Amino acid sequence: xxxxxNREDTGKLFFDFKYLGVRCREYxxxxxxxxxxxxxxxxxxxxxxxxxxxTFEYRRYFPGSRRADRxxxxxxxxxxxxxxxxxxxxxxxxxxxxxNEIRWRRNTQLGNRAVLNRHLLPAFGDWPVAKITKADILxxxxxxxxCAGRSGNAxxxxxxxxxxxxxxxMIMTEAxxxxxxxNPVQNIKRLRLQxxxxxPFSLDEVRLILDTVRSDYxxxxxxxxxxxMRTGELHGLKWSRIDWEARQILVRETVDKGVVDYxxxxxxxxxxxxxxxxxxxxxxxxxxxxxxxxxxxxxDGTPLDTTNVTQRVWYPLLRYLELAPRRPxxxxxxxxxxxxxxxxxxxxxxxxxxxxTTEMLxxxxxxxxxxxxxxxxxxxxxxxxxxxxxxxxxxxxx
Numbered sequence: 233x234x235x236x237x238n239r240e241d242t243g244k245l246f247f248d249f250k251y252l253g254v255r256c257r258e259y260x261x262x263x264x265x266x267x268x269x270x271x272x273x274x275x276x277x278x279x280x281x282x283x284x285x286x287t288f289e290y291r292r293y294f295p296g297s298r299r300a301d302r303x304x305x306x307x308x309x310x311x312x313x314x315x316x317x318x319x320x321x322x323x324x325x326x327x328x329x330x331x332n333e334i335r336w337r338r339n340t341q342l343g344n345r346a347v348l349n350r351h352l353l354p355a356f357g358d359w360p361v362a363k364i365t366k367a368d369i370l371x372x373x374x375x376x377x378x379c380a381g382r383s384g385n386a387x388x389x390x391x392x393x394x395x396x397x398x399x400x401x402m403i404m405t406e407a408x409x410x411x412x413x414x415n416p417v418q419n420i421k422r423l424r425l426q427x428x429x430x431x432p433f434s435l436d437e438v439r440l441i442l443d444t445v446r447s448d449y450x451x452x453x454x455x456x457x458x459x460x461m462r463t464g465e466l467h468g469l470k471w472s473r474i475d476w477e478a479r480q481i482l483v484r485e486t487v488d489k490g491v492v493d494y495x496x497x498x499x500x501x502x503x504x505x506x507x508x509x510x511x512x513x514x515x516x517x518x519x520x521x522x523x524x525x526x527x528x529x530x531x532d533g534t535p536l537d538t539t540n541v542t543q544r545v546w547y548p549l550l551r552y553l554e555l556a557p558r559r560p561x562x563x564x565x566x567x568x569x570x571x572x573x574x575x576x577x578x579x580x581x582x583x584x585x586x587x588x589t590t591e592m593l594x595x596x597x598x599x600x601x602x603x604x605x606x607x608x609x610x611x612x613x614x615x616x617x618x619x620x621x622x623x624x625x626x627x628x629x630x
Contacts, residue, residue: 234283236248236273247260325348338488352396369417393423401417430562440553455514459510461481465495475503483503499588505584542560
């Protein structure tokens with residue numbers, strides 16, 4: 233069905249319809265008035281009839297459209313054999329999914345399926361994979377960039393767009409390899425991401441939060457602030473993973489929406505050293521839930537629900553203390569920055585965080601590394617002064 237819609241950013245009218253399995257939007261310069269809607273409605277009804285009868289000619293209605301050339305080719309006799317040469321995108325995507333889902337974690341499966349259903353299949357589902365061009369993909373990216381985002385964002389973030397383009401690239405790479413055609417996604421550059429500053433809590437803020445939070449959640453937030461554990465890792469922590477003698481927390485699984493799963497990466501399988509404050513917090517928690525399986529639980533003994541804890545405990549607490557609202561994940565950032573401030577070895581910190589190298593540690597937390605945050609320039613000034621005055625050797629001898 234051909235619909236007449238209003239473009240919110242400009243107030244102009246446009247046609248919104250599907251033709252040959254492709255969703256099409258053709259914009260006009262007409263303002264959203266009753267008269268203009270009536271005129272466009274007449275055209276829309278005529279288009280509907282022709283599409284149903286199979287007599288619709290895209291170029292006759294939209295001669296300047298970028299899609300006109302595409303549909304000209306697809307209605308030619310030679311195109312029919314091309315269509316039969318490769319499977320439709322939706323069919324190959326189904327094959328790709330079945331072959332790969334076994335290697336994905338549950339959250340990855342859910343995320344990839346959401347991208348397919350919401351974006352990729354509506355855009356390319358009925359097209360033969362070999363007929364999808366770079367121009368089509370760039371147009372698709374420009375279109376999804378206008379989609380509403382989550383958490384109050386006006387549009388999808390560059391990170392989200394890069395993610396769905398990455399999934400499209402994986403599908404098209406495999407299809408191009410099997411059916412021997414150039415991958416149209418291959419040379420499309422990723423969108424540039426803006427660097428986001430982390431917002432760890434200061435030690436004074438941590439102390440304030442732990443002194444104020446309800447007593448049954450004090451051990452929970454003590455571990456959040458002083459172990460660097462991810463939310464799923466903490467919610468999936470079992471008493472069998474607590475080594476009291478070695479004073480270690482063994483991170484082996486996560487819990488998300490009540491489902492137990494493997495950790496985020498192999499590197500996330502780790503042993504976290506208990507500080508005295510963490511050890512004491514776990515001892516206190518053991519008196520409450522020690523007879524059950526999980527360390528932190530609901531009243532029914534099941535793992536905590538992330539949304540419930542965040543909305544009912546975390547954000548109300550920050551508002552009460554008049555602290556800037558921050559996601560609970562910043563507790564993990566806090567642990568890293570406190571370890572750095574204490575002068576712990578970066579390699580040791582990386583292992584505690586579940587990073588296989590120190591690269592991410594220095595990239596994310598560089599300004600919190602003590603020897604990288606000196607701001608007086610004294611070391612450089614002393615080095616240059618000695619070099620210019622020929623005093624390096626003298627200084628060493630003295």
